[in-house]
Amino acid sequence: MKKIFYSLLAFIVIVLVVSGCKKDKTLNHTNVSAVSTLFAPENNKFVKIASGASGSVSFEWAQARAEDNGLVLYEVAFDKEGGDFSKPLYSVPSDGNGLYNKLSLTFSDLNKIATAAGVKPQESGKVIWTVMSSKGINVQKSTEIRTVEIQRPAGFTDIPTELYLTGTATEGGDDLTKAIKFKLxxxxxFEAFTSLKAGTYHFADRNTGTPSTYSYDGTKLTEAGNTTVTGDAKVQRIEVDFNVASFKTTEVVSVGLWFAADNKIWFDLPYKAAGVWEIDGASIVFHQESWGRDERYKFRFTFKDAAGATSTQYYGSTNSDNSRPDTGTAPSFYYMVPVNNSQYDYCFKFTGAADNKTADIKVDFSGNVANYTHSVKVN
Incomplete structure (x- = not known):
């Protein structure tokens, strides 16, 4: 019995020794050298990223050596100036899934790195970069560190998919849950039709919680902050483009129903709120032609820019010609799109029941509708 016990014990010892040797041998094969030299880009390289530009910057370095003469994996790391890369701003495997001693980094990724470093749009800032070599473990940081200066474009890296307007100058006040939604x-x-009064406002990427916010600083769209409004309340068309950090407001002076046969505005629709104009009990009388009664109409918006110059834009049907609507007409019949100023093309038609009656007419350019539209309710 003792002989069996000692034999079994000896066998276990042998297994442990062999396993330990194999383990040590495997770990030895994971050793690699640190990258000794960075080739490109040169130290303090300045990279200017233009708005909308596509391109890349090539990062290159000397190969590291593996103890087993096998493959080495590379990862390029970026950090703020003075950082030690223990928690890099950004890291990415080299080309070839980490096998090549070079990396082509797109302008988009460089923009993200600059953003993570706190660089604002249209400003420049420096980040440091180096290369990590390994076989998956035993990571070695390069003995060389270089600096690259990045000038961000006017646009934003993280562009919101939704946008809201809030603040004391807005229709919803500074209650975020009542913020005005923009149309994408x-x-x-983004675009919004709404009124602004004296006060302040800013943009938010959502109307709950703690959203990311943006504002217009007088020259460009920027992160955080507020925009101040002075003077009387006015209906505005607000246009925001995060791709180029642009912002524009245009006063909406009036929205009128333009009747084609009379070639003039029949009446203006009063502005209500949240991008909606509405008139109740409007008189509708078709125009008598030799061939019958003409019922064609569209809408004319009058705008005034910051310099005080006025312009007009007609909004009409997606079709150059239409039939009279009825109870089976699709909602898309009433969709409103910018059209030319021709007298009869791209007009809507009133339902036959509207002739010599009154109607409630509503134009909806709010951010809550998928398509700008209008409705006609015959009384």
């Missing part, structure tokens, strides 16, 4: 017109571009 294209990626990074």
């Amino acid at each position: 017109t294209a990626p990074g571009k």
Whole structure:
């Protein structure tokens, strides 16, 4: 019995020794050298990223050596000036999933790195970079560190998908839950029709919690802050483009129903709130033609820019010609899009029941509708 016990004990010892040797041998094979030299870009390289520009910067360095003469993995790390890369701002494997001793980094990624370093749009700032070499463990930091200066473009790196307007100058006041929603017109571009009064306002990427906020500083769109409004309350068209950090307000002087046969505005629709104009009990009388009764109409917006110059824009149908609507007409019939100033093209038509009646007419350019639209309710 003792012989069996000692034999078993000896076997276990042998297994442990062999396993330990294998483990030590495997760990030895993970040793790599640190990268000794960084080749490109040169130290203190200045990179200017233009708005909308596509491109990249090539980072290159000398190869590291592996103790087993095998492959080495590389990762490029970026940090703030004075940082030690223990918690880098940004790190990414080199080209070839970490196998190549070079990295092509896009302008978009460089913009993100500058943003993480606290560099604001249209400003420049410095970050440091180096290379880490390893076999997945036993990471070695390069003995060389270089600096790159990045000038950010006018636009933003993280562009919101929703945008709201809030503050004492807005219709919803400074209650975030009542903020005015913008309409997304294209990626990074927003538009809102609303009134502004004396006070302050800013933009938010959501209407709950603690959103990211933005404002216009007098020259460009920027992070945080507030924009001040003075003077009387006015209805405004506000356009914001995060791609180029642009901001524009245009006063909406009036919204009128333009009747094609009379070639004139029949009446203006009073502004209500939240991008809605509405008139109740408007008189509707079709125009008598030799062929019958003409019922065509569209809408004309009158704008005034910051310099005081006025302009007009017609909003009409997506179709150049239409039939009279009825109870089965699709909602898309009433969608409003910018059209030319021709007298009869791209007009809507009143329902036949509206002739010699009154109607409640509503134009909805709020951020809550998928498409700008209007409605006609015959009384």
